[in-house]
Amino acid sequence: MWTDTRPPAEMPKLFERGADVISLAGGLPDLDVLPLDEISAQLGRLVRLGGRLALQYTTPHVAKALVPAVADLMAREGGLADADNLIPTSGSQMGLTAVALALGSPGDTILTQTPAYPGATAAFRTAGLLPYAAAEDAEGLDPVELRRTVQELRSAGHTVRLLYTNPTFQNPTGATLAVPRRAAILAACRELDLLLVEDNPYGLLGFDGTTTTLFQALDPERVVYLGTFSKIFAPGLRSGWIAAPAHLRHDLARVAEIISLSPSALAQGALAAYHSRSGWDTLIDRYRDSYRERCALMADALDAELGTGTPWHWQRPGGGFYLWLRHRDRADAGPYARAAADRGVSVVPGGHFSIDGEHADGLRLCFSNVPRRKIAEAVGRLSAALTETPSEQREFAEVAG
Template sequence: MWTDIRPEVEMPRLFERGGDVISFAGGLPDLDVLPLETISAQLSRLVRLGGKLALQYTTPHVAGALVPAINDLMAREGTTAGADRLVPTGGSQMGLMAVGLGIAAPGETVLVQTPAYPGAAAAFRTAGLTLHPAPEDADGLDAAALRETVLRLRAAGRTVRLLYCNPTFQNPTGATLSVARRHELLAAARELDLLLIEDNPYGLLSFDGETTTALHALDPDRVIYLGTFSKVFAPGLRCGWIAAPEQLARTLRRTTEIMSLSPSALAQAALAAFHTRAGWSDLLDAYRTSYKERCALMADALEAELGTDGPWQWERPGGGFYIWLRHRDGVDTTRFAEAAAEHGVSYVPGSHFGIDGEHADGLRLCFSNVARGRIAEGVTRLAAALSAPVPALRGAA
């Protein structure tokens, strides 16, 4: 059976809520900023006037009306893609699965920037790929060490053609790879004949409105770019895209057609209609303002509750959804999860972001969807759990 030849893959439970729990776990956007009345009127008009098309099957292509909306977003990071290079997806998670199934072959090794988005690791493993951490230093992905790693793996008989990264406001660390490092990384990729998978859900969510040039902008023939409307509009539409070299786009289009038969014509039409009438700037500004405020509230509360010279260390991100805490003594943060639950707060332990047991000393806090008035309270609860004596792991001798 299919499930017998692939390892069991489990995703962290990010979106479960209950009782009085303050959840810092799931990366949910703040949909309070959406102009729901405007969207409702646009959807009503769309269904009334074009429902027979919008509610029907469609082809595995990005709708022509949506291409300008996608390119408006991508251009803000210095890049664009023609319709022949675009592939529609049900969000970037589907894009990750499509790349794993359509571009790689079972048994191949994919290099992964770590700590890694758990959905990427799960997708690649489900596709039958072997994961290996991409080498990094204090400034991010290390091109020189990458050369050594790839040559060593290939000398050992492993096929290495793909490198996955989330270079802007990375999930979970919030870090952004500098443009200089991006150039170095692409130079190494060209030398090693690697394809880069650029996963970019958060790139437009900088708190100051500034953007970083996308890897895809620097070498569109070397980069498979994964975009999504989940973080810049709403995840419920399940709509995203892949921008890839034309030949790879054809392969990925066939793969996504097998996966879903048809993208959502309704979702694509709704997004295109919104962009035509309103553009993206106002909505992006509203999201940025919301996340900047929430991040500041969480970071200030962490400093007040945990201090800056204790066992926990973190950095304030410049955008995105997350703050990444690490224990200076390397304690596995899974040990605090039960105490956190007893205090009515949740987080994601760092072990979920490793690919071979690493990063267990970290934990991810998401500030994007927590009510402003409860962020400080949630950090107080978290601090109480983290300040308790370090409990033993369940099942430990």
Template sequence: MWTDPRPTAEMPQLFERADDVISFAGGLPDLDLLPLEEISAQLSRLVRVGGRVALQYSTPHVATSLVPAITDLMAREGGRTTARNLVPTGGSQMGLLAVGLSLAEPGETVLCQTPAYPGAAAAFRTAGLTLRAVPEDAHGLDPEGLRDTVLRLTAEGRTTRLLYCNPTFQNPTGATLSAERRVRLMEVAQELGLLIIEDNPYGLLGFDGRTTPTLQGLDPERVVYLGTFSKVFAPGLRCGWIAAPEHLADALRRTTEVMTLSPSPLAQAALATFHARTGWTGLIDGYRAAYRERRDLMSDALESALGRGGDWHWERPCGGFYLWLRHRDGADTARFAAPAAAHGVSFVPGSHFGIDGEHADALRLCFSNAPKERIAEGVARLAAAFRDGTSG
């Protein structure tokens, strides 16, 4: 396989747990909200009645029964698709690699909003692509800076056709690109002939219940949309989708078939059954409320432990899983990792979200799965680690 000669982005060990460690590292959903008895009964009936189909190989298509569940989710943010445009994946991470392998040639440049999800950087580099950051301003990804970057790369003889972004409740910052900025971004993308890769795991997790129109909804022919059930249902099913312009769907489908041979009929059937019987609204509303409560607990604890106007700056996010702390004096937050471990708390240093060493002065805290009763304790441990790391 052709790969970038540079090391891939390091994937931190986000999901490992140790005794008495309060983890603010991995982006895990709160599965206490799932109606497990109901899901168990549905799965039992699926296997009993249709097990010979649900446990067999399948074709590389989204099951017909699952299409309404996907179109329902996408429509809540203004997205639209059909069965012909859908490609099944084992979650967005698989979709990212499939996009990199299918839609660009080795050596080409993929533009990235930064700080960026490290799994995206790793997937694109594994596909042999070169990453380049897109300029941002106070309002997020800058369309005019995007144009300047593409024109400069073109003048240097570099081929640039893809822009990757996570515009809603971004991982790791929690920021959302405004509706006005999205319209301008799509105008510039059309002018430059760019295909946009929109990664949207968190878009329905706004704490006030409001949504922002997806880029895919603005221009379905210019956007390859990565969706996943991992954040609005559960990650253990490893089920997601790509909504692609129809002329690209077959190439993506061929790649995903090589990667997995077939999607999981059982996972697709389980999700389709849940949606048909229950719908998404109740579960999504429950997730929003739970994450809003944890966001408030963490934000309040940070203000109490660190104060405002000191060494650390952060914004209270309006949705998603994460808080992004930045050190005002530019300290490399990796220096606090060992003291944090000694105090029994974990986080992800900002350098994991850069594509060329940037963002080392920040760190990401995940509140979505932290026990509510231990969030304040975890933040107090983190503040003690900051003191130790500074004095040391």
């Protein structure tokens, strides 16, 4: 199996919890904002009036009733949703696997924005693709270095067709590529005949309500767009979509159908019903408010605990789910993550977001789901772990000394 190749296709354990563990690990949305009574009534009505259809297999298409909900979401960032070219997925993770299987061949190199979402690199490796870190500068992905890298890889005999990005409130850094840089990257992709894969779970979760124009809006024939309802509605429905260029629609749809056979008619019906009755504005605003407050609480606590005299630095994101800590001396953050776990707080070390160990000095903190009253306590426990020398490093120093 391709999963037997090195490096292995692994996912961090994000959603495990212990009795006294405060989890800053998994990117869970804050479902307290959902109007559950309203959703329950809509689901009950859907099952009562159309249950024989909603609970049955269905055709492998985005339901006609759901297309306006998708189009509404994409239009908020300038995107285009052509009903004929929408492919249903069970969230972005299935979309990533479908893209890798449909558009790549085993042994191909896929350029990847790093630090990278580990679910993406696991999907690529499982399909036999070889992730390769795309160079960045202070503004993000570097189009000049992109040209050089592709030319060097191709000269060495590698096949390079795809560039993967998570460009808005990126997982794990929270960074966003500016529109001029996006345009420059697309210009390089056209010159190099690269397809760009745009993975966009967080784009509508800017704390101030502003959005950034999608890559897909700038060049819909060059971009394969992955959308999901997991972060702006609920992940339990496992529903998302691919907005495909027309010339790739058949290949992507064929692979998606093989993976899932049939999308969930119940999930699509529930989402369509919610959008038709309530729209997205109120719910998205509630999510933004929740994440803005939690991010501020966590960033303020980090400033108080680690703001001076420590080797850790970070930037406050403008949206999304995550804060990204880096060690100024490039120390491996893995032992610090284990020390934090010993103190009852879980975080994800940067090695999980690496392709070849290049971000091992990072730690990802997720603020989206941790209870507000627990945030200061979690940061206090974490800071205690981050401001002492981990036992593994002490033991090494003693032996070396």
